[in-house]
Amino acid sequence: MSDAAVHMSLTGEEILTVHLKGKWQMETDAPSTETMGEQLEQHPSIKRVAFDATALGSWDSSLLIFFFEISKLSAKKNVEVEKEGLPAGIRQLIDLATAVPKKEDARKSVSRAGFFARVGLDVTDFVKSAGDLVTFIGAAFEAFVRMVMGRARFRASDLGLFLQEAGAQAVPIVSLISFLIGLILAFVGILQLAMFGAEVYVADLVGIAMVREMGAIMTGIIMAGRTGAAYAAQLGTMQVNEEIDALETLAVPPMEFLVLPRVVALTLMMPFLVLYADLMGILGGALVAVGMYDINIIVYLNRTKAAIGLNDLFIGLFMSLVFGILVALSGCLRGMQCGRSASAVGDAATSAVVTGIVAIIIATAVITVVCSILGI
Amino acid sequence: MGNREPYISVVDLTMAYGDFVVMRNLDFTINRGDIFIIMGGSGCGKSTLLRHMIGLKPPARGDILYGDLNFWKADPTERQQLMRNVGILYQSGALWSSMTLGENVSLPLQQYTKLRKDKIREQVSLKLALVGLSGFEDFYPSEISGGMRKRAGLARAMALDPEILFFDEPSAGLDPVSAKRLDDLILQLRDSLDATVVIVTHELASIFAIGSNSVFLDPESRTMIASGDPKKLLAEDHDPRVQTFLRRGETNGQTGK
Numbered sequence: 001m002s003d004a005a006v007h008m009s010l011t012g013e014e015i016l017t018v019h020l021k022g023k024w025q026m027e028t029d030a031p032s033t034e035t036m037g038e039q040l041e042q043h044p045s046i047k048r049v050a051f052d053a054t055a056l057g058s059w060d061s062s063l064l065i066f067f068f069e070i071s072k073l074s075a076k077k078n079v080e081v082e083k084e085g086l087p088a089g090i091r092q093l094i095d096l097a098t099a100v101p102k103k104e105d106a107r108k109s110v111s112r113a114g115f116f117a118r119v120g121l122d123v124t125d126f127v128k129s130a131g132d133l134v135t136f137i138g139a140a141f142e143a144f145v146r147m148v149m150g151r152a153r154f155r156a157s158d159l160g161l162f163l164q165e166a167g168a169q170a171v172p173i174v175s176l177i178s179f180l181i182g183l184i185l186a187f188v189g190i191l192q193l194a195m196f197g198a199e200v201y202v203a204d205l206v207g208i209a210m211v212r213e214m215g216a217i218m219t220g221i222i223m224a225g226r227t228g229a230a231y232a233a234q235l236g237t238m239q240v241n242e243e244i245d246a247l248e249t250l251a252v253p254p255m256e257f258l259v260l261p262r263v264v265a266l267t268l269m270m271p272f273l274v275l276y277a278d279l280m281g282i283l284g285g286a287l288v289a290v291g292m293y294d295i296n297i298i299v300y301l302n303r304t305k306a307a308i309g310l311n312d313l314f315i316g317l318f319m320s321l322v323f324g325i326l327v328a329l330s331g332c333l334r335g336m337q338c339g340r341s342a343s344a345v346g347d348a349a350t351s352a353v354v355t356g357i358v359a360i361i362i363a364t365a366v367i368t369v370v371c372s373i374l375g376i
Numbered sequence: 377m378g379n380r381e382p383y384i385s386v387v388d389l390t391m392a393y394g395d396f397v398v399m400r401n402l403d404f405t406i407n408r409g410d411i412f413i414i415m416g417g418s419g420c421g422k423s424t425l426l427r428h429m430i431g432l433k434p435p436a437r438g439d440i441l442y443g444d445l446n447f448w449k450a451d452p453t454e455r456q457q458l459m460r461n462v463g464i465l466y467q468s469g470a471l472w473s474s475m476t477l478g479e480n481v482s483l484p485l486q487q488y489t490k491l492r493k494d495k496i497r498e499q500v501s502l503k504l505a506l507v508g509l510s511g512f513e514d515f516y517p518s519e520i521s522g523g524m525r526k527r528a529g530l531a532r533a534m535a536l537d538p539e540i541l542f543f544d545e546p547s548a549g550l551d552p553v554s555a556k557r558l559d560d561l562i563l564q565l566r567d568s569l570d571a572t573v574v575i576v577t578h579e580l581a582s583i584f585a586i587g588s589n590s591v592f593l594d595p596e597s598r599t600m601i602a603s604g605d606p607k608k609l610l611a612e613d614h615d616p617r618v619q620t621f622l623r624r625g626e627t628n629g630q631t632g633k
Contacts (some may be wrong), residue, residue: 251459
C-alpha cells in the first residue's frame with residue numbers, strides 16, 4: 001500500500017473535495033495542508049469541504065490530526081466541513097474529541113516574565129523564605145521553653161528512638177569518616193613537616209585540627225546527609241499522608257510532637273559523636289605517624305596531649321551543639337514545608353541537606369572569626 | 377432525626393488559593409443529626425471545603441458557624457473545645473505511621489481526657505472492636521490493608537465519642553462490599569451516637585443510601601448549584617448538571633439535553 005497522499009478537486013465553485021489515499025501512519029509524514037490553504041485563498045467562492053475516502057487504506061490518529069487542521073483552516077474562512085465522506089470510525093473519534101468543549105482557562109498560563117521580573121520574584125521569594133525560617137526557629141524555641149517547663153507534649157518513646165537513630169546508629173559512619181580525615185590530615189601534614197625534620201609535630205597538627213574544627217564539621221556534615229535528610233523525608237511523608245493535618249485538628253502541635261523530640265535528640269547526641277570523632281581522627285593520624293615514619297606511639301600521644309588545650313575541646317563541643325540544632329532544624333523545616341507529592345518529599349530531603357550544610361559552613365565561619373577576635 | 381435544629385452554617389464562604397478562587401458564595405446549613413453529603417465532580421473543591429470546616433484552611437471570605445460559635449473568629453481555646461467534639465476520617469486514613477493502631481486511637485484520649493491508662497486501653501479496644509478490628513492494637517498502619525487502615529482511622533475519629541464526624545471520601549479505594557459495610561457503619565454510628573455526619577464523596581451508591589441532606593458544588597460556575605436531600609434532588613431538580621451527575625451521565629426524558 002502506498003503512503004498517505006491527498007489531492008483536491010473542485011466541484012462547481014462551491015465544494016472542495018479532499019481525496020484521501022494510501023496508508024496513514026503516525027511515523028510517516030502526513031501530507032501538508034498547505035495546498036488546501038492555497039485553494040481556499042484562490043477560490044473565495046468555496047462554501048463547503050467534503051471528503052472522499054474511497055482510496056483510503058489503513059489509518060490512525062495522524063488522519064484525525066489532519067482533519068482538525070483542515071477544519072481549523074476552514075473555520076477561518078467560514079467554510080463548512082462535511083464529515084460524511086469519512087469512515088465511520090474516524091467520525092466517532094471526531095465526535096469524541098469535540099464532545100467536551102476546550103476549557104480555555106484550563107491550560108496553565110506559562111508566565112513569560114522578563115529577566116528583571118524574575119529576579120524580583122526570586123528576591124521576594126527569598127525574603128519570604130527567610131521570614132519562614134525565622135518564624136520556624138521562634139516556634140521551635142517556644143516549644144523548647146514549654147519542654148523545659150514540662151508542658152510540651154511528645155512521646156518519650158519517640159525521643160528514645162530518635163536518640164538511638166541519631167546516636168548509636170551513626171557511630172559506624174562517623175568512625176570511618178573521621179578516622180580517614182585524621183589519616184589524610186596526618187599524611188598531608190607529615191610530608192611538609194618531614195622537610196624540616198619535624199615529623200613529630202604532626203601530632204599537634206592532627207590533634208588541634210580534629211578537636212577544634214574538623215571533628216565537629218565532618219560530623220555535622222555526615223549528620224546533615226544522614227539524619228537531616230531522614231527528618232525531612234519523615235515529616236514530608238507525614239505531610240503527604242495528611243498525618244500532620246490529623247495532629248493539627250486534634251490540637252496536638254506538630255512543633256512539639258514531631259519537631260521537638262528530633263531537635264533535642266540530635267542536639268544531645270552531637271557532642272558525644274564529636275568527642276568520638278576526635279578520638280578516631282587522632283588514631284588515624286597516629287597510624288600514619290607510627291606506621292610510615294616510625295614515630296613512637298607514646299611520643300605521639302604525649303605530643304597530642306600537650307598540644308590540645310581545654311579551650312580547643314570546648315570550642316569543638318560548642319560547635320557540635322550549634323550544628324546539631326542547625327541540622328535538625330533545617331531537616332524539620334523542609335519536612336514541614338513539604339508539598340503533597342512524592343517528588344516534593346525528594347525535594348524536601350535534598351533541600352534539607354543543602355540547607356544543613358550551608359548553615360554549618362556559615363556557623364563555622366562566624367564562630368572561627370569570633371574566636372580569633374576573642375583570642376581563644 | 378428528632379430535632380432538626382440548624383447546627384453548622386456556612387455563610388457566604390469564598391475559598392481561594394492565593395488569587396485562584398476555588399468556590400464562591402457558598403451558603404448552606406447542616407442540621408443536627410443530618411448525614412450531609414458534599415458532592416461534585418473531581419477536583420471541584422469538595423475536600424477544600426472540608427479543610428475549611430475543620431480548621432485547616434482559613435476562608436478567603438465568609439464565616440463558618442458551629443451553633444453560635446463563629447469558628448474562624450473564635451479564640452484558639454474555644455476552637456479547641458469545639459474540635460474535641462469533632463472526629464475526622466481523612467481520605468487516606470492518615471494514621472500516624474510511627475505509632476501502633478492502639479497508640480493512634482489513644483492519642484486523642486490522652487490529649488483531651490485525664491483517663492487512667494487502663495481506662496484508655498479499655499476505650500481503645502472498644503473503639504477498635506466497633507470497626508471490626510479488635511485485637512489489632514499492636515499492629516502498625518503499614519502492616520494492615522487499605523480498607524483496615526480506613527476503619528482504624530474511623531476508630532480514631534470516634535475515640536472521643538464526637539458529636540460531629542467528618543469523612544473525606546470514605547469509600548474511595550474500597551471494594552463495593554466494604555464500601556457498603558462502611559455506609560452501614562456510618563448509619564449505625566449516627567443513630568447510636570446521635571452524631572451529625574458530614575461526608576465528602578462522589579460515590580452515587582453511598583449518596584443515595586445514606587445522605588439526608590447535601591450540597592452540590594459545580595466546578596464550572598465555581599459555586600454551589602443545588603442543595604437538599606439527594607433523593608429529592610434526583611426527582612425534582614431540573615438543573616441538567618445535577619441530573620447528569622446523579623444519573624452517571626445518563627440523561628432521561630425530563631432532563632434531556
